Amino acid sequence: MTETFVSWGMTYEWAWALATIAGILLIALPLMLAVAMIIYADRKIWAAMALRRGPNVVGPFGLLQSFADGLKVFLQETIVPSAANKGIFLIAPIVTFTVALLAWAVIPFNSGAILSNINVGLLYVLAISSLGVYGTVMAGWASNSKYPFFSAMRASAQMISYEVSIGFILICVVLWAGTFNMNGIVIAQKGHIFGFINGFAFNPLLFPMWVMFLISGMAETQRAPFDLTEAESELVAGYQTEYSSMSFALYWLGEYANVLLMCALNTTLFFGGWLPPFELEFLYWVPGIVWFLLKTFFFFFVFSWVKATVPRYRYDQLMRLGWKVFLPVSLGFVVLVSGYLMFTRYGA
Amino acid sequence: MIQTFAFYLFAVFTIASGAITIMARNPVHSVLWLILAFFNAAGLMVLVGAEFIAMLLVIVYVGAVAVLFLFVVMMLDIDFAELRAGFIKNFPLGMALALVLLAELVLGIGAYRAGALELGVPDGTAMAPVGESNIEAIGALMYGRYLFLFEAAGIILLVAMVGAIVLTHRPRTDVRGQNIAKQIARRPDEATVNVKPEIGKGVSL
Numbered sequence: 068m069t070e071t072f073v074s075w076g077m078t079y080e081w082a083w084a085l086a087t088i089a090g091i092l093l094i095a096l097p098l099m100l101a102v103a104m105i106i107y108a109d110r111k112i113w114a115a116m117a118l119r120r121g122p123n124v125v126g127p128f129g130l131l132q133s134f135a136d137g138l139k140v141f142l143q144e145t146i147v148p149s150a151a152n153k154g155i156f157l158i159a160p161i162v163t164f165t166v167a168l169l170a171w172a173v174i175p176f177n178s179g180a181i182l183s184n185i186n187v188g189l190l191y192v193l194a195i196s197s198l199g200v201y202g203t204v205m206a207g208w209a210s211n212s213k214y215p216f217f218s219a220m221r222a223s224a225q226m227i228s229y230e231v232s233i234g235f236i237l238i239c240v241v242l243w244a245g246t247f248n249m250n251g252i253v254i255a256q257k258g259h260i261f262g263f264i265n266g267f268a269f270n271p272l273l274f275p276m277w278v279m280f281l282i283s284g285m286a287e288t289q290r291a292p293f294d295l296t297e298a299e300s301e302l303v304a305g306y307q308t309e310y311s312s313m314s315f316a317l318y319w320l321g322e323y324a325n326v327l328l329m330c331a332l333n334t335t336l337f338f339g340g341w342l343p344p345f346e347l348e349f350l351y352w353v354p355g356i357v358w359f360l361l362k363t364f365f366f367f368f369v370f371s372w373v374k375a376t377v378p379r380y381r382y383d384q385l386m387r388l389g390w391k392v393f394l395p396v397s398l399g400f401v402v403l404v405s406g407y408l409m410f411t412r413y414g415a
Numbered sequence: 416m417i418q419t420f421a422f423y424l425f426a427v428f429t430i431a432s433g434a435i436t437i438m439a440r441n442p443v444h445s446v447l448w449l450i451l452a453f454f455n456a457a458g459l460m461v462l463v464g465a466e467f468i469a470m471l472l473v474i475v476y477v478g479a480v481a482v483l484f485l486f487v488v489m490m491l492d493i494d495f496a497e498l499r500a501g502f503i504k505n506f507p508l509g510m511a512l513a514l515v516l517l518a519e520l521v522l523g524i525g526a527y528r529a530g531a532l533e534l535g536v537p538d539g540t541a542m543a544p545v546g547e548s549n550i551e552a553i554g555a556l557m558y559g560r561y562l563f564l565f566e567a568a569g570i571i572l573l574v575a576m577v578g579a580i581v582l583t584h585r586p587r588t589d590v591r592g593q594n595i596a597k598q599i600a601r602r603p604d605e606a607t608v609n610v611k612p613e614i615g616k617g618v619s620l
Binding site for chain 2 (some may be wrong): 220
């Protein structure tokens with residue numbers, strides 16, 4: 068995009084700045100729209116699985132429900148509890164929301180459509196997703212209230228536990244792709260199986276990694292069945308208990324943006340990103356972004372499906388799964404994958 | 416232009432948040448400012464072209480170490496009066512430590528200036544070779560030239576971890592842990608029994 072602006076007669080610096088800002092807006096604004104729509108989709112899927120109707124009043128088929136909710140919280144008053152630590156209390160939702168948007172900078176939407184095509188793309192995603200815990204922890208502490216505090220404790224322990232195994236899973240993918248660059252990882256999946264199927268998930272050595280990544284992703288985004296930070300039967304609403312109006316809405320938006328990000332990561336790392344699913348000439352006529360969005364929304368459906376059908380884990384079970392199952396298995400697979408590649412690709 | 420601007424932004428924020436880390440009364444605020452300092456230091460790393468180190472700084476320090484700090488500090492029962500009393504008591508020790516660190520810095524920089532250390536010239540040429548990414552350069556060094564040091568560091572960390580587990584682990588016999596494999600292996604016919612007891616007699620469990 069920078070070249071276009073340069074060709075309009077701008078200096079390189081101004082063109083770069085303008086192109087970057089335009090790129091950020093091009094990602095952030097549709098993302099917000101997508102978040103509003105997937106909240107609606109989530110509720111509809113959930114309702115359908117429970118044989119209910121779901122939102123169907125505001126707009127055709129209730130499509131405008133999320134916007135009505137947004138307007139409602141926008142007009143409400145932000146209440147800061149008198150015992151709360153005011154500064155941190157107000158910064159916490161902003162942190163969550165900002166972090167949820169940051170990681171989208173390195174997600175490739177199409178072969179050239181990536182905001183910053185950096186060499187350490189995957190590490191950047193890992194770094195940003197490890198920041199996500201701060202919004203929750205700060206909120207829980209600053210609320211100066213019992214249940215949000217428990218929630219913050221749970222969140223910090225849970226996210227650290229699952230980040231460890233996610234790190235090992237990503238190492239397997241990186242080993243196979245040979246690069247940390249997100250676009251490079253997508254291109255490495257081209258014709259991965261028999262030169263026909265695009266996607267690491269169909270590789271027998273990486274398929275278990277994908278299953279673990281999907282489950283860890285649910286734990287990392289604190290989605291059901293791992294939504295122990297806002298377990299309403301134990302903790303009222305968890306870290307969000309003391310929040311109202313827009314500060315609450317920011318948590319909501321951030322949470323769903325994170326869920327979408329996990330779906331996009333599943334797509335990019337294991338299902339060929341913007342590549343069509345099969346190596347067929349006519350499938351390439353469909354723009355890459357369509358494939359990317361289709362796969363991402365499919366994974367969002369899977370997330371909703373799990374949320375609607377699987378009961379919540381107990382906290383000790385969650386920790387057991389993270390530390391005693393996922394960590395040893397993913398570590399074993401790092402050895403397995405690197406050993407296999409050592410003997411086949413890189414030579415003994 | 417933008418590099419200069421970014422450098423001053425990151426540098427000022429790093430130093431300022433580092434200073435506030437020390438000065439803040441509330442330990443939780445201290446940790447949060449420390450996190451901001453780490454984050455801005457990562458920004459500085461990006462500016463000198465060490466993006467891999469920057470990402471590691473964020474992942475390891477901000478994402479894991481500082482979370483654990485925060486985890487512990489959050490649970491402290493903060494008593495501000497006691498904190499201030501401790502300040503007077505610990506002041507001599509703190510000053511002594513500060514002086515030692517200052518002397519070490521002065522000596523180190525002095526030795527470097529005098530040419531005692533062969534670290535190269537500080538002119539910004541210590542960059543990864545062109546056409547080779549940061550990660551490849553560091554990997555080649557770590558798993559090539561410094562392989563034994565790297566392995567030794569790994570073994571030391573492993574020993575430390577085993578030591579920590581041995582010191583803190585206490586086997587508990589009074590709790591019944593959940594045996595998930597046993598639960599899953601259970602079948603309905605071995606879990607439930609249909610009995611038809613005679614009237615006036617119970618069932619033995």
